[in-house]
Amino acid sequence: MPDRGRMTVACSHHRAVPVESGGAVVAALCPDCDQQLPAEWLTCSHIATVDVTGLGQRHAQRRCLGCGAQYSERG
Numbered sequence: 001m002p003d004r005g006r007m008t009v010a011c012s013h014h015r016a017v018p019v020e021s022g023g024a025v026v027a028a029l030c031p032d033c034d035q036q037l038p039a040e041w042l043t044c045s046h047i048a049t050v051d052v053t054g055l056g057q058r059h060a061q062r063r064c065l066g067c068g069a070q071y072s073e074r075g
């Protein structure tokens with residue numbers, strides 16, 4: 001089971017699916033790590049990213065400046 005209480009994600013959210021409400025996509029949900037992502041994640045190409053890996057974190061973390069989501073490069 002994924003640990004939802006941590007900021008660190010070891011997931012690239014490749015399989016995230018749209019979350020719809022009233023016919024509009026309001027968010028995205030990753031079935032692999034169960035994390036909710038911005039709806040923009042689905043259409044963003046994540047070209048502009050910054051490394052936000054913290055000290056002692058096992059997996060490299062990146063934050064996308066386009067959609068604001070954080071993800072791991074792994075996978």
Ligand SMILES: [Zn+2]
Pocket residue numbers: 011012013014030031032033034035
């Ligand atoms: Zn994920």
Ligand SMILES: [Zn+2]
Pocket residue numbers: 040041044045046047064065066067068069
């Ligand atoms: Zn993005």
